[in-house]
Amino acid sequence: MFDRVCTRRIAGEREESGEMASELPVLRDEQGRALSAGSDTDYGLRTTDYEAQRPDWGRDLPFLGPGQVGVLAGDAGLGMTRLGLVLLSDHARAGPVAYLDVRGWLSPLAAWEVGIEPDRLVIARCRDVIRWGKAVASLLDGAAAVLAEVPTGAKDASIRKLAALARNRGTPLLLRPLDRAVPTGVAHLTLEARETSWSGAVDGHGRIERRRTLLMASGKAMRGMTRTIEMEDDGSNTLRVVSGVAAAETRSVAG
Amino acid sequence: MRRGEAEGICPQVVTVERDHSAEMVAFEGVVTAIEDLIPNVEVVEPGLVFVPVAGAVGYYGGEGPLIERVVKEIDRVAGAGFRIGVAEGPFAAKQASINATGDPPMLLVEDDEAFLASLDISTVGREELVSTFQWLGITTLGELARLPGGTIASRFGAAGLDAHRRASGRDRDLNPRDLPIDLTVSERFSPPLEDLEQAAFVARAMAGRLVEALASFGAAPFRIVVEAEAADGTVRSRTWLSADPLDDRAIADRVRWQLRAWVDGVGAGIRGGLVALRIEPANLSGAGRQLALGEDARAAAETVRAFTETQAILGRDELLQAHPQGGREYGDRVAWHRWGEPPVSRRDPDAPWPGRIPGPSPALVPPAPQPFHIEWDGGMPTRVRLGSRWVTVRSWAGPWRRVGRWWKGEEPGDQYQIVTSAGAFLCEIRGGATWLTGIYD
Numbered sequence: 001m002f003d004r005v006c007t008r009r010i011a012g013e014r015e016e017s018g019e020m021a022s023e024l025p026v027l028r029d030e031q032g033r034a035l036s037a038g039s040d041t042d043y044g045l046r047t048t049d050y051e052a053q054r055p056d057w058g059r060d061l062p063f064l065g066p067g068q069v070g071v072l073a074g075d076a077g078l079g080m081t082r083l084g085l086v087l088l089s090d091h092a093r094a095g096p097v098a099y100l101d102v103r104g105w106l107s108p109l110a111a112w113e114v115g116i117e118p119d120r121l122v123i124a125r126c127r128d129v130i131r132w133g134k135a136v137a138s139l140l141d142g143a144a145a146v147l148a149e150v151p152t153g154a155k156d157a158s159i160r161k162l163a164a165l166a167r168n169r170g171t172p173l174l175l176r177p178l179d180r181a182v183p184t185g186v187a188h189l190t191l192e193a194r195e196t197s198w199s200g201a202v203d204g205h206g207r208i209e210r211r212r213t214l215l216m217a218s219g220k221a222m223r224g225m226t227r228t229i230e231m232e233d234d235g236s237n238t239l240r241v242v243s244g245v246a247a248a249e250t251r252s253v254a255g
Numbered sequence: 256m257r258r259g260e261a262e263g264i265c266p267q268v269v270t271v272e273r274d275h276s277a278e279m280v281a282f283e284g285v286v287t288a289i290e291d292l293i294p295n296v297e298v299v300e301p302g303l304v305f306v307p308v309a310g311a312v313g314y315y316g317g318e319g320p321l322i323e324r325v326v327k328e329i330d331r332v333a334g335a336g337f338r339i340g341v342a343e344g345p346f347a348a349k350q351a352s353i354n355a356t357g358d359p360p361m362l363l364v365e366d367d368e369a370f371l372a373s374l375d376i377s378t379v380g381r382e383e384l385v386s387t388f389q390w391l392g393i394t395t396l397g398e399l400a401r402l403p404g405g406t407i408a409s410r411f412g413a414a415g416l417d418a419h420r421r422a423s424g425r426d427r428d429l430n431p432r433d434l435p436i437d438l439t440v441s442e443r444f445s446p447p448l449e450d451l452e453q454a455a456f457v458a459r460a461m462a463g464r465l466v467e468a469l470a471s472f473g474a475a476p477f478r479i480v481v482e483a484e485a486a487d488g489t490v491r492s493r494t495w496l497s498a499d500p501l502d503d504r505a506i507a508d509r510v511r512w513q514l515r516a517w518v519d520g521v522g523a524g525i526r527g528g529l530v531a532l533r534i535e536p537a538n539l540s541g542a543g544r545q546l547a548l549g550e551d552a553r554a555a556a557e558t559v560r561a562f563t564e565t566q567a568i569l570g571r572d573e574l575l576q577a578h579p580q581g582g583r584e585y586g587d588r589v590a591w592h593r594w595g596e597p598p599v600s601r602r603d604p605d606a607p608w609p610g611r612i613p614g615p616s617p618a619l620v621p622p623a624p625q626p627f628h629i630e631w632d633g634g635m636p637t638r639v640r641l642g643s644r645w646v647t648v649r650s651w652a653g654p655w656r657r658v659g660r661w662w663k664g665e666e667p668g669d670q671y672q673i674v675t676s677a678g679a680f681l682c683e684i685r686g687g688a689t690w691l692t693g694i695y696d
Contacts, residue, residue: 077641077678081618081696096558098565103619107693108577108589110618118578122594124565125573134568142561198674198695201652203635207613208652208672208679208695234615 062189062217063090064172069163069186072176074193079213084147084174085111091172092120095144100124100136102149133158140171150177159183189221210234259599275301279512283520288328297496305345305496326359343367346426350374367424372397381418384411396422439535440465447486447528451518454529455511461534462506475500476536481513486527491517562594579604583611585620585693617681617693624690627682636673646675
């Protein structure tokens with residue numbers, strides 16, 4: 001179903017490897033050894049038994065384990081809904097996944113395109129902030145994973161409670177804030193879209209075919225680093241990470 | 256007819272939620288009247304009861320006098336509008352009542368198999384199999400009954416075997432299992448419960464316990480006996496029957512309907528409050544409870560429970576699932592239905608739909624087109640307005656002409672894909688205005 005290829009890059013080096021090798025860069029470690037997608041050396045999320053069950057279409061695509069909370073930030077149009085659906089599809093094999101749609105705009109076609117079976121996707125619609133929290137809490141009890149849009153006016157305390165509940169239940173929770181920031185300390189992984197570009201459409205000719213999105217990934221899942229990830233999406237259940245670490249922001253302790 | 260189909264034919268149709276409890280309150284008088292004449296009445300749903308008459312026929316001196324008494328009693332309690340069918344098995348009896356004629360409508364079937372043989376295959380009640388049977392040339396129940404049961408079972412599984420059993424008039428022979436221990440669940444309340452909702456809440460928990468206990472034996476009840484004890488010592492009991500194994504939700508529903516019928520319907524009610532509630536499973540069978548390899552029954556039950564709770568929080572129309580269907584517009588390609596209800600697809604998704612925009616699909620499609628502002632220069636879009644800011648158009652594709660349903664007064668429109676630094680948008684220019692119809696988020 002999934003047709004993803006993953007390579008990583010450090011310091012801009014390139015090497016031919018695999019079927020996409022002529023186009024895509026390859027990750028090398030500090031000693032200059034090339035790392036395969038399934039290498040034990042993991043620059044991203046820690047490998048768990050649960051993660052090991054994931055289809056082998058690359059590990060540079062961030063993955064949420066049981067009870068982990070992810071945040072998808074960025075304006076509408078930058079591709080975060082689709083990325084959220086891809087992350088949700090990881091868990092759709094284990095059971096039905098839920099999308100809490102505050103805007104009422106989600107098109108299930110996009111979910112089916114990324115590989116979520118129609119029977120495995122449940123969409124809850126809720127605009128009311130009070131019921132939103134209760135609905136997410138009850139979905140966490142039964143769904144294999146939940147992607148919830150965060151409405152305007154949702155309180156920090158309520159988001160923290162939901163994050164705690166997700167950890168307690170062992171259900172991955174993805175939050176997609178619409179126009180507010182998620183309180184600090186909640187997210188295990190934050191993915192923020194910076195820019196996107198489309199190819200295929202030129203001055204009235206063709207049609208949009210392929211999107212490249214630049215993401216900033218941060219949080220505990222990134223081991224404290226902020227990583228830049230560039231992703232490519234052609235809509236036919238293919239979402240490829242075309243480069244891994246472009247640059248890691250330096251963090252220092254002042255004292 | 257499904258709701259979606261009905262709304263497709265008549266968009267002005269008003270949907271009224273079915274209130275089983277209120278129906279049961281109205282029906283309770285009929286059940287009580289029949290129960291006064293014949294014991295062991297089994298309620299299937301409000302409006303349908305099965306009554307085993309083998310013993311009563313001897314007591315009243317034949318089927319004729321018995322039915323005469325029943326007709327008289329129902330007529331006294333509920334007036335005209337009822338139908339009666341008499342047969343060996345419940346399925347044949349129900350079909351007899353549907354096909355009954357006369358005043359009052361009534362049909363006594365002498366030979367179940369002969370009566371059922373001429374009925375259309377669609378009456379078998381297994382919607383998922385009917386079209387396959389018809390495609391195979393099996394158009395009547397008789398043709399299905401003549402096929403070997405073993406062959407049907409190997410080809411269609413448990414559902415096929417059930418259909419074959421009904422078509423043959425042998426739906427009573429379920430070979431109920433005996434369990435070595437009594438799995439009846441009961442609760443005593445002190446002080447007595449006076450609120451119906453409290454009792455229904457307790458019943459839900461009891462139903463969950465009952466189903467969980469039965470699941471450990473791989474069994475499920477086709478019949479339950481609900482027994483309520485009032486504070487004045489009165490004990491009331493009613494048997495509920497189902498064609499399919501009852502799950503915890505179905506059991507809880509039936510207990511709630513029955514309690515409300517006892518409280519609001521005819522009779523003494525539950526005087527002084529409810530001091531004890533008992534649910535006894537009967538007619539146990541493993542049918543429908545055989546788990547598939549790798550199926551996690553506990554997780555599945557937990558999922559159903561959680562989604563039911565979400566549905567209660569948000570409303571039934573706010574927890575949805577969707578299935579693909581044919582259509583040109585992105586919105587048309589999605590057939591929505593409530594969670595827990597079977598999908599309804601009105602158009603073939605595999606049929607050619609010339610003129611539809613190929614993928615990738617926009618992840619966000621507004622339920623109704625939204626106003627969108629585009630600045631044009633020499634027939635080419637140059638800027639779009641997103642909120643309060645203007646964003647430069649990087650590239651664009653289109654227009655694709657959409658003729659629309661002109662016979663319904665729809666105007667033609669031109670669809671464009673507009674690409675900006677803030678993302679790509681699908682929009683339509685129609686009637687001189689520009690509308691946003693999708694965001695490639």
